Amino acid sequence: xxxQNKVASISLTRIGKSYQIYGKPHxxxxxxxxxxxxxxxxxxxxxxxxxxxxxxxxTVGIIGRNGSGKSTLLxxxxxxxxxxxxxxxxxxxxxxxxxLGAGFDPEFTGRENVYMNASLxxxxxxxxxERFEKIIEFSEIEEHIxxxxxxxxxxxxxxxxxxxxxxxxxxxxxxxEALAVGDEAFQRxxxxxxxxxxxxxxxxxxxxxxxxxxxxxxxxxxxxxxxxMLLSGExxxxxxxxxxxxxxxxxxxxxxxxxxxxxxxxxxxxSASVLGGSQASKRHFDNESLHTLWxxxxxxxxxxxxxxxxxxxxxxxxxxxxxxxxxxxxxxxISAYDVVFGLLIKTKTGFELGGAATFDYRGMEEVTDGxxxxxxxxxxxxxxxxxxxxxxxxxxxxxxQRIYLHRGVDVxxxxxxxxxxxxxxxxxxxxxxxxSALDQ
Numbered sequence: 001x002x003x004q005n006k007v008a009s010i011s012l013t014r015i016g017k018s019y020q021i022y023g024k025p026h027x028x029x030x031x032x033x034x035x036x037x038x039x040x041x042x043x044x045x046x047x048x049x050x051x052x053x054x055x056x057x058x059t060v061g062i063i064g065r066n067g068s069g070k071s072t073l074l075x076x077x078x079x080x081x082x083x084x085x086x087x088x089x090x091x092x093x094x095x096x097x098x099x100l101g102a103g104f105d106p107e108f109t110g111r112e113n114v115y116m117n118a119s120l121x122x123x124x125x126x127x128x129x130e131r132f133e134k135i136i137e138f139s140e141i142e143e144h145i146x147x148x149x150x151x152x153x154x155x156x157x158x159x160x161x162x163x164x165x166x167x168x169x170x171x172x173x174x175x176x177e178a179l180a181v182g183d184e185a186f187q188r189x190x191x192x193x194x195x196x197x198x199x200x201x202x203x204x205x206x207x208x209x210x211x212x213x214x215x216x217x218x219x220x221x222x223x224x225x226x227x228x229m230l231l232s233g234e235x236x237x238x239x240x241x242x243x244x245x246x247x248x249x250x251x252x253x254x255x256x257x258x259x260x261x262x263x264x265x266x267x268x269x270x271s272a273s274v275l276g277g278s279q280a281s282k283r284h285f286d287n288e289s290l291h292t293l294w295x296x297x298x299x300x301x302x303x304x305x306x307x308x309x310x311x312x313x314x315x316x317x318x319x320x321x322x323x324x325x326x327x328x329x330x331x332x333x334i335s336a337y338d339v340v341f342g343l344l345i346k347t348k349t350g351f352e353l354g355g356a357a358t359f360d361y362r363g364m365e366e367v368t369d370g371x372x373x374x375x376x377x378x379x380x381x382x383x384x385x386x387x388x389x390x391x392x393x394x395x396x397x398x399x400x401q402r403i404y405l406h407r408g409v410d411v412x413x414x415x416x417x418x419x420x421x422x423x424x425x426x427x428x429x430x431x432x433x434x435x436s437a438l439d440q
Contacts, residue, residue: 300330303328318381321420332367338365339405
């Protein structure tokens with residue numbers, strides 16, 4: 001075992017997975033007959049030359065389009081698929097929540113499936129007995145535990161499956177998109193449990209189409225496409241590039257894809273000056289973590305998004321309770337009707353805190369081609385310490401529908417220092433405490 005593997009829970013070296021695709025059913029028989037002399041199939045590489053190491057205690061998010069190889073990768077790590085080539089090193093007990101119903105016998109009851117699944121994960125009967133009540137309590141399906149799971153809803157499947165993997169004290173936890181099936185309340189419960197598992201030092205591999213979940217839960221992310229790992233690094237940067245590829249025009253997708261592949265991992269490590277370190281009162285800070293997504297213009301162009309103080313000095317460091325302007329320029333390339341400008345402020349994880357839009361603003365009923373505007377939103381910063389991102393957009397009514405003429409995601413960012421007195425959480429409500437002793 002090499003030095004890397006001593007500190008890695010999962011180590012994948014040049015993993016590839018190929019499938020034989022036959023054009024017609026009888027070609028499979030012909031291949032058996034003429035084995036080695038003729039080829040009646042084509043090779044389809046679900047994974048190609050993937051190398052990835054996940055350290056002990058690290059949470060890594062996997063993101064990519066459908067068919068990018070994510071599920072194949074997880075199955076290889078879990079041992080349910082063998083790679084065509086490459087080397088897999090797993091150090092520790094693996095618990096996995098993959099596709100819905102995987103590992104369950106539909107004819108068995110919930111109780112029987114708990115014992116079967118937990119035993120397959122390495123627990124003895126006495127250990128399962130000890131944890132059984134916790135598993136059932138977390139799943140919230142006590143009254144159905146002695147029913148055959150073929151009668152379970154998809155949500156009940158997920159509840160029971162996650163409860164099992166969350167209670168086996170695995171060294172490595174692997175979660176595919178199966179959690180998306182559960183209801184919102186149970187999802188929140190699951191993610192809280194995942195955070196508890198993180199604190200215990202387990203390694204977690206998390207697959208999701210939700211950018212917010214990837215950024216919120218993971219310390220690192222990897223972008224997959226067409227069986228290749230295009231990029232690995234800081235989650236927000238990886239997710240930003242994923243969105244660029246998703247929203248690229250059809251004839252630009254390959255160009256964007258190759259550009260992403262050319263990026264060095266080191267350039268996507270989050271800047272310490274953004275997320276921590278000194279909170280010195282400076283107007284600007286390293287915005288290396290700003291990875292803007294501009295959508296294709298459809299009649300207008302937004303430029304120069306920035307924040308200023310009330311004197312007009314550009315700044316990216318704000319103080320809670322003070323007022324600022326969010327500004328951007330817009331040039332119209334078509335005549336448009338009922339034009340609306342808007343902004344949206346979000347957290348690092350993509351949670352939308354709030355914004356504004358100029359509905360019913362006078363003078364925007366008709367805008368002619370070539371018109372230019374300076375848009376300014378005055379706002380009071382009621383946010384507490386942290387880093388935030390801002391979107392910008394301009395929309396209009398075309399053919400009876402409101403559409404974006406242009407918009408940008410994460411076009412500006414700012415850091416808030418000096419939280420308001422007494423305030424906790426993300427938003428300051430300007431609370432003022434009053435405390436007095438009760439008469440005895």
